[in-house]
Amino acid sequence: MEFIYDFSKILLATCRDVLPIIILIVSFQLLVLRQQIPHLRRLIVGGVYVVIGLALFLAGLEKALFPLGNIMATQLSDPAFIYGAGEVVxxxxxxxxxxxxxxxxxxxxxxxxxxxxxxxxxxxxxxxxxxxxx
Structure with missing residues (x-):
């Protein structure tokens, strides 16, 4: 249940991050080029897939890669690792x-x-x- 809650937060954050890009592209298409968006339904479905894929990618990073990097950085910079155990630095x-x-x-x-x-x-x-x- 915790994963669903975390994933929903990541999904909302991803939507918030992608929204300015979508607004820019749509407004450029409609206001500058003055053309309708071709294949609108396919574009929306593809956009939803992209946002879900980005959210899954970020969830994977937060669950696996970021904790691993944190552990590695903590271990590599630990004074006991650098100077040896038992030495006060x-x-x-x-x-x-x-x-x-x-x-x-x-x-x-x-x-x-x-x-x-x-x-x-x-x-x-x-x-x-x-x-x-x-």
Missing amino acids: TQADWKAYGWVYLFAAMIGFATTIAEPSLIAVAFKASEVSAGTIK
Whole structure:
């Protein structure tokens, strides 16, 4: 029951976040281009699916990834981990946190490795849209 309550809060927050984008696109279509929205029903159904998908994605992040990151950050920055158990630390030296820097560098490296696949996705999007999306 708690998941349903949390998910409903996330769903409402997602709707609130997506609403300005929808207002901007609809007002541009109607006021600037002065054209009706083509395939309105399909567009609404797709929009509902997108909002639900975003809410599920965010719920998954909050239930799995964010707590994991919090635990990892707490463990990596714990003075007992850095200086050893049983040692009292009054002032921590920033150089002693090399583990945190190594972890951040590994995350950055993994992101860099993933970048070519994102470029491939962008290339496909450009190809499918006949060059409209770059």
